[in-house]
Amino acid sequence: xxxxxxxxxxxxxxxxxxxxxxxxxxxxxxxxxxxxxxxxxxxxxxxxxxxxxxxxxxxxxxxxxxxxxxxxxxxxxxxxxxxxxxxxxxxxxxxxxxxxxxxxxxxxxxxxxxxxxxxxxxxxxxxxxxxxxxxxxxxxxxxxxxxxxxxxxxxxxxxxxxxxxxxxxxxxxxxxxxxxxxxxxxxxxxxxxxxxxxxxxxxxxxxxxxxxxxxxxxxxxxxxxxxxxxxxxxxxxxxxxxxxxxxxxxxxxxxxxxxxxxxxxxxxxxxxxxxxxxxxxxxxxxxxxxxxxxxxxxxxxxxxxxxxxxxxxxxxxxxxxxxxxxxxxxxxxxxxxxxxxxxxxxxxxxxxxxxxxxxxxxxxxxxxxxxxxxxxxxxxxxxxxxxxxxxxxxxxxxxxxxxxxxxxxxxxxxxxxxxxx
Amino acid sequence: xxxxxxxxxxxxxxxxxxxxxxxxxxxxxxxxxxxxxxxxxxxxxxxxxxxxxxxxxxxxxxxxxxxxxxxxxxxxxxxxxxxxxxxxxxxxxxxxxxxxxxxxxxxxxxxxxxxxxxxxxxxxxxxxxxxxxxxxxxxxxxxxxxxxxxxxxxxxxxxxxxxxxxxxxxxxxxxxxxxxxxxxxxxxxxxxxxxxxxxxxxxxxxxxxxxxxxxxxxxxxxxxxxxxxxxxxxxxxxxxxxxxxxxxxxxxxxxxxxxxxxxxxxxxxxxxxxxxxxxxxxxxxxxxxxxxxxxxxxxxxxxxxxxxxxxxxxxxxxxxxxxxxxxxxxxxxxxxxxxxxxxxxxxxxxxxxxxxxxxxxxxxxxxxxxxxxxxxxxxxxxxxxxxxxxxxxxxxxxxxxxxxxxxxxxxxxxxxxxxxx
Numbered sequence: 072x073x074x075x076x077x078x079x080x081x082x083x084x085x086x087x088x089x090x091x092x093x094x095x096x097x098x099x100x101x102x103x104x105x106x107x108x109x110x111x112x113x114x115x116x117x118x119x120x121x122x123x124x125x126x127x128x129x130x131x132x133x134x135x136x137x138x139x140x141x142x143x144x145x146x147x148x149x150x151x152x153x154x155x156x157x158x159x160x161x162x163x164x165x166x167x168x169x170x171x172x173x174x175x176x177x178x179x180x181x182x183x184x185x186x187x188x189x190x191x192x193x194x195x196x197x198x199x200x201x202x203x204x205x206x207x208x209x210x211x212x213x214x215x216x217x218x219x220x221x222x223x224x225x226x227x228x229x230x231x232x233x234x235x236x237x238x239x240x241x242x243x244x245x246x247x248x249x250x251x252x253x254x255x256x257x258x259x260x261x262x263x264x265x266x267x268x269x270x271x272x273x274x275x276x277x278x279x280x281x282x283x284x285x286x287x288x289x290x291x292x293x294x295x296x297x298x299x300x301x302x303x304x305x306x307x308x309x310x311x312x313x314x315x316x317x318x319x320x321x322x323x324x325x326x327x328x329x330x331x332x333x334x335x336x337x338x339x340x341x342x343x344x345x346x347x348x349x350x351x352x353x354x355x356x357x358x359x360x361x362x363x364x365x366x367x368x369x370x371x372x373x374x375x376x377x378x379x380x381x382x383x384x385x386x387x388x389x390x391x392x393x394x395x396x397x398x399x400x401x402x403x404x405x406x407x408x409x410x411x412x413x414x415x416x417x418x419x420x421x422x423x424x425x426x427x428x429x430x431x432x433x434x435x436x437x438x439x440x441x442x443x444x445x446x447x448x449x450x451x452x453x454x455x456x457x458x459x460x461x462x463x464x465x466x467x468x469x470x471x472x473x474x475x476x477x478x479x480x481x482x483x484x485x486x487x488x489x490x491x492x
Numbered sequence: 493x494x495x496x497x498x499x500x501x502x503x504x505x506x507x508x509x510x511x512x513x514x515x516x517x518x519x520x521x522x523x524x525x526x527x528x529x530x531x532x533x534x535x536x537x538x539x540x541x542x543x544x545x546x547x548x549x550x551x552x553x554x555x556x557x558x559x560x561x562x563x564x565x566x567x568x569x570x571x572x573x574x575x576x577x578x579x580x581x582x583x584x585x586x587x588x589x590x591x592x593x594x595x596x597x598x599x600x601x602x603x604x605x606x607x608x609x610x611x612x613x614x615x616x617x618x619x620x621x622x623x624x625x626x627x628x629x630x631x632x633x634x635x636x637x638x639x640x641x642x643x644x645x646x647x648x649x650x651x652x653x654x655x656x657x658x659x660x661x662x663x664x665x666x667x668x669x670x671x672x673x674x675x676x677x678x679x680x681x682x683x684x685x686x687x688x689x690x691x692x693x694x695x696x697x698x699x700x701x702x703x704x705x706x707x708x709x710x711x712x713x714x715x716x717x718x719x720x721x722x723x724x725x726x727x728x729x730x731x732x733x734x735x736x737x738x739x740x741x742x743x744x745x746x747x748x749x750x751x752x753x754x755x756x757x758x759x760x761x762x763x764x765x766x767x768x769x770x771x772x773x774x775x776x777x778x779x780x781x782x783x784x785x786x787x788x789x790x791x792x793x794x795x796x797x798x799x800x801x802x803x804x805x806x807x808x809x810x811x812x813x814x815x816x817x818x819x820x821x822x823x824x825x826x827x828x829x830x831x832x833x834x835x836x837x838x839x840x841x842x843x844x845x846x847x848x849x850x851x852x853x854x855x856x857x858x859x860x861x862x863x864x865x866x867x868x869x870x871x872x873x874x875x876x877x878x879x880x881x882x883x884x885x886x887x888x889x890x891x892x893x894x895x896x897x898x899x900x901x902x903x904x905x906x907x908x909x910x911x912x913x
């Protein structure tokens with residue numbers, strides 16, 4: 072739901088307490104629900120108002136999803152700030168969804184394609200109000216800690232054994248999550264033409280799966296940076312277990328402090344946390360890290376056009392995060408005179424990945440409930456389901472950008488090497 | 493050579509007539525040449541000054557290329573506005589090059605990587621002064637006429653039988669020009685997943701090779717737009733010869749006047765003539781032309797970072813032309829909510845293509861001289877050689893951008909379909 076497209080009239084109506092029957096016989100509550108439905112484009116939804124027992128649905132369609140609203144305060148808050156309040160009310164249990172949560176969220180995303188009112192003053196104002204928390208060296212540590220240090224055990228319940236927390240690559244839609252995560256790592260390594268003895272620097276390494284894959288399967292030497300303490304500890308333990316501690320160095324430090332020169336620069340799923348204000352610095356870091364014939368790859372969630380992250384996601388899930396358009400991503404490469412060789416958009420792969428995460432998450436709820444309260448349990452479900460909806464509706468994209476130095480002429484003529492026979 | 497990096501001191505020295513021996517014994521001419529060489533990074537060049545007989549080369553290196561300057565006026569003009577004056581003096585025969593012309597031009601491009609002083613006031617000023625001729629409906633007709641209506645016979649002397657005047661695609665570096673042009677058309681058609689019965693609109697169709705290929709080999713129905721009268725006449729004749737006049741319609745009109753809805757939007761080598769001020773309109777045209785599951789491809793010369801076209805090229809060869817950075821190209825897609833699926837940079841293919849054009853051009857000089865004077869003959873050689881140098885040094889890029897509508901979910905999971913086994 073889109074606060075920017077919230078007509079002023081609604082807020083006025085929402086304040087019109089006490090609630091009473093209108094002249095037409097419909098309660099004020101029912102009229103508010105109808106306004107909300109109209110804003111949503113009258114999707115096949117039915118609202119159940121718990122405090123009156125009323126059921127109000129879009130006219131002329133059989134409802135596919137039912138939303139139970141616990142109390143009038145929730146309904147009013149939804150009308151005031153729908154995008155943030157829906158998430159919070161769902162997490163608190165004041166909204167219950169009967170039916171497919173992903174389907175509901177897709178209806179909402181389709182009703183409000185991002186950027187439909189781009190350029191308007193209200194949109195720019197809301198963009199300014201919604202600007203993410205700044206990613207200074209200290210700010211980044213705080214932002215990353217809030218999401219990635221929730222506990223390695225929690226993430227291991229649903230990420231699968233690779234512990235890769237980024238979009239997988241499905242050679243076919245039937246591939247398992249583990250197969251698709253390994254295929255993603257191979258896809259990245261092939262694009263980068265990684266070979267035995269190559270030196271790699273990785274900016275943002277999660278729990279270390281790509282760094283370990285590059286060293287273990289490709290014979291590379293990897294220095295991997297991350298500011299999440301828990302992730303680094305986990306990654307180091309894995310390196311020892313796999314006997315790769317001499318080939319992979321996990322460094323608890325910010326990407327801005329990367330030094331040295333390498334054959335390969337890789338960053339998978341970190342750009343979302345960099346902040347637009349730091350893109351040119353990231354480009355300088357990538358440029359100065361690369362040998363004359365060095366290759367780089369940045370893999371990131373993106374957008375078809377510039378827009379702030381969903382405000383509930385930025386507030387409750389990913390503080391400081393931002394998903395750039397491809398044009399915005401070019402602010403990394405262009406000032407640094409890096410040369411973009413290849414861009415691939417694999418957004419539908421993220422929907423497939425998230426569907427598998429959500430299934431595993433639901434199956435692990437018993438254990439999750441021993442770690443977190445019910446608010447968190449529901450919030451996390453909504454985050455995963457909403458992300459599926461965002462990628463399936465094209466609200467979010469997933470870009471892999473391959474680049475090299477401007478002067479490098481050792482570039483394969485075709486991309487067939489990425490697709491071995 | 494880069495006017496923007498021209499130190500003021502040089503202009504002053506250049507004005508210091510009458511020419512006399514300096515205290516060190518070197519002539520003022522020789523000192524000016526040394527200043528020019530220093531600006532160029534002291535490449536292995538030797539200047540022969542025809543009016544004094546002096547030979548002045550970079551110190552400590554055996555010269556690989558010799559430049560014979562006919563008179564002092566040419567040397568002075570080179571120092572005043574080197575980028576434009578070099579081209580004009582070469583065309584007029586006031587500069588003769590002994591040695592490899594491409595190698596000379598690559599040295600110059602490598603000495604002045606584009607955008608090294610980006611953001612400076614002088615650079616922005618020079619960018620403003622060098623802004624290309626505007627591409628209004630009428631301006632575009634004039635600009636296109638000047639280049640593309642030089643005579644179909646002239647172009648047929650060196651473009652090869654496909655008459656494709658855009659970057660080819662070399663499956664291997666040994667492919668012939670004809671093989672590589674056909675491979676390029678197939679590469680484009682595969683990316684677009686072109687199939688029998690698909691409707692295609694082409695914006696800027698040259699002499700019709702791609703449109704005819706799409707209809708003849710893929711069974712598509714094509715409407716192809718072009719504002720070059722001579723090209724359209726040629727393309728129509730080819731359609732009749734090939735019996736494709738019922739499947740391909742060649743329309744002498746501007747891309748801005750495209751109407752109707754299609755499965756495919758294709759534009760190969762037109763964007764260079766569109767003008768940045770029209771990118772968002774091009775995006776709107778592409779968007780409104782596409783069915784819900786439509787695919788589009790724009791193939792264009794580009795840059796690693798924004799910069800004006802070489803001023804001699806814009807003035808003498810391609811009036812109104814501009815090669816955008818990828819970030820600038822996104823101004824086509826982002827405001828129109830188109831979704832970029834795939835970007836491929838094939839700049840080295842353009843160097844290979846141009847090398848084959850240059851060989852054929854040199855072999856056809858006898859015929860060219862019956863059509864044009866020697867100034868034109870030399871100008872065209874410099875344009876082809878300079879373009880080779882620009883693509884080989886990374887001064888220019890070649891981007892193919894594949895896109896679709898924001899809502900289209902019928903997207904193959906992988907790009908393997910582009911690389912059939």
